[in-house]
Amino acid sequence: MLLVPHFRKLMVKYRIPPSLICKEVLVDEEFIQDFAEYGDAVFPHAFPGFIFRHVGGVAVDEGPMRKALASEYPHVSVPDVPPSQFPSAENLFVEAPPERVRDIVARGILLGFKRIYGVARESVIVDLTAEPGWKEYSALSALLQSFYKVEDAYRLPSDAFYPHPKGSMGGFVAEKVKEYSDVRGYYDFLKRIFRYKRKKLSSLGIDDPRRPMDVPPEDLFELYVTTTE
Incomplete structure (x- = not known):
């Protein structure tokens, strides 16, 4: 597992269960440092994996996301890792301000996650899809899904949603x-x-x-x- 210190701290701080951790998290330290000061920066992966705030974990394929990263962030080193090494994931871990959670969860539903977890009450991880009213989070998802192809949703540059x-x-x-x-x-x-x-x-x-x-x-x-x- 490729992890940077930022991510290790999150694992300890929020007691993230091992089952929620992606097997490969490809990151660039300079890329993370460059965006660490922006609290609302969310980085979606190029595959249905995990989205982390303040971490910047980026999994890259050979498609649009790699090109966008290379053009928008020339200082970022993009590793050459074949898509076959990326695990498919059913769970999404969300760390975001309350005002962002609804949109992020909706996006996760759009990408096909079975369970979406978030941090509540400081160190407690909750299953947002089991919380009362979670279906309301899927409103944006349904809207987007009716207009765009689902498979396009996770093949976007890293700052596509904000x-x-x-x-x-x-x-x-x-x-x-x-x-x-x-x-x-x-x-x-x-x-x-x-x-x-x-x-x-x-x-x-x-x-x-x-x-x-x-x-x-x-x-x-x-x-x-x-x-x-």
Whole structure:
């Protein structure tokens, strides 16, 4: 198991059961240090594995994620490890602020995790999928799944679900949203639109901002570009 000191501390601090640990966690120390100061940075893997906050564990395949990492983060050393060495995982361990948990759990459900665990009451790990009301977390998942292919959800650059902490993510997504045609642009689009452009949605005849699927795809892209210019 390839682990960095940050991850070892999390294992001890939260008493993470061995069954929740991915067999291979490929990381780059400089990459972790570069983003450690951003508390809301979440790094999804290129396969249905684990997502860690403040850890930056990255499993890389030969596809879009490797290229994106190489282009966006030229200082990151991407190991050459064949995808066959990556274990499939059924569990997701989440460490995130409360306001982020709902979206992360929804994303985990979208990726097909059977159980999603989170840290509660400091050192207690709970099964979020067993908590009352957990199905509400899947609202975003159902929305994304109805619009994009599920297999695209985990083949994204490492900061696909949240804007780049250094502020460059919006423009990048605006350029790539049509090319990727995946969760990347649409999720960021939802965040921006719902926060800043509710009047624009109303002008399109959408009274309930929780129903963006009523917007034609062409209007989605145009609205998204408007918010990033």
